[in-house]
Amino acid sequence: MDINREQWGSKIGFVLAAAGSAVGLGNIWKFPYLVGENGGAAFVLLYLLCVVLVGLPVVIAEILIGRTTQKNPVGSFRELSKGNPFWMFIGGLGVLTGFLILSYYNVIAGWSLGYVVESLKGSFQNLENPAAAGELFNQLSSRPQWTLLFHGMFMMLTVSIIYAGVAKGIERASKIMMPALLILIIILVIRGITLNGASAGIHYLLKVDFSVITGKTFFLALGQAFFSLSLGMGALLTYGSYMSKKDSIPISALNIVLLDTLIALLAGFMIFPAVFAMGMQPAQGPSLIFNILPIVFNSIPAGYIFRIIFFILLTVAALTSTISLLEVITAFVVDEFQFERKKAAIVLGIIVFVIGIPSALSFCGWQNVMIFGLTCFDFVDFISANIFLPLGGIFIALFVGWFWGTKNSVPHLLEGTVKFPVFLVSTWSILIRFVAPVLILLIFLSSIGIL
Secondary structure, eight states: OOOOOOSSSSSSHHHHHHHHHSHHHHIIIIIHHHHHHHHTTHHHHHHHHHIIIHHHHHHHHHHHHHHHSOOOOHHHHHHHSSHHHHHHHHHHHHHHHHHHHHHHHHHHHHHHHHHHHHHHHHTTTTOOOOHHHHHHHHHHTOOOOHHHHHHHHHHHHHHHHTTIIIIIIIIIIHHHHHHHHHHHHHHHHHHHHSSSSTTHHHHHHHHHOGOOOOHHHHHHHHHOOOOOTTTSSSHHHHHHTTTTTTTTTHHHHHHHHHHHHHHHHHHHHHHHHHHHHOOOOOOOOGGGGIIIIIHHHHTTTTHHHHHHHHHHHHHHHHHHHHHHHHHHHHHHHHHOOOOOOOHHHHHHHHHHHHHHHHHTTTTTOOOTETTTTTEEHHHHIIIIIIIIIHHHHHHHHIIIIITTTHHHHHHHHHOOOOOOOHHHHHHHHHHIIIIHHHHHHHHHHHHHHHO
């Protein structure tokens, strides 16, 4: 163990930072529109089941690898596999995946920051329907100067937090941002459920109609449970490497998963009561947040203020994710090349910004630049989210369950845990060895179009 390695200042600091890594646009943007397209409460029920069967076991496994070795993804797999090149490659895949996802995720995060500014300017005040909101979004995102400005500003925000370090940067920011995020979302939930006609939206989220469940619904719920928790990209492994051996991994992992799931569910209660109250349809797809909500806010008292609160919320959620992604590659460079953290944060931030430019320009000037029939943005999204992430998740489960083995890993898992029921350890062992790899393989096959 590196005695100079930073550690979290508190248990709650780690939980909030790791939950922040998981909480992002996937919870507040993607989860609600998937719920809207796939039958409401039935999708939610399947999602919760998948979180238990896949999400929690793999969260525990990732944190366990990082906490045991106190190293970055490559260093962790090198130590536990005794230098096996294949497993070191899997660690490197996690770093590469985090790097690629950050390059285009930061573009979307920049939009959310841009929408805070546009909300303050009153750009949405006179919009009358979702088509008008969609037209405004297309106008803004098709302007290179607007997209690149906020892409750059968001990366500067992210770098500034990583620059300050683990305890003084990530932990301190998470202790502010995560409670703020919860408060903002609760304000918006209260506003939504008190609108006339909101009860239809609440009913939509709570009354399960099993007839709408199909194989596709299951695969989408499974994929969302996996992606929502930021699995397979080395973020939780890296955060786990700063965790004290005195703290309980199972309890921390459970808290992370509960907090992530709570925010996803609250996002549903924030959006659907308002959508139904305005007489709109829930199945709006990815445009739900950028096209529908600006119109919803125009229809409610104090909508100007609530719109600003909403896009600040979206920005905070995105920032808690971008800092974890930049930390993955920063920890790798600091550990493997003895780079000084502050220099690494700045240099890597610049590199990620530059690599992200083609993704940003995919909406403004480079729409016709295609790689295998996909825009630069869609191509990077496809290979990282649909191929690299599930592969990383499968191999993490196989590594802990079979290569390192549960007999070797369980003693490390139980460090810092006072009493942990034997049947729960056995259940985790079965899930990580048999259930999680198979279900993640199904995610992979579904995402590349085989299933």
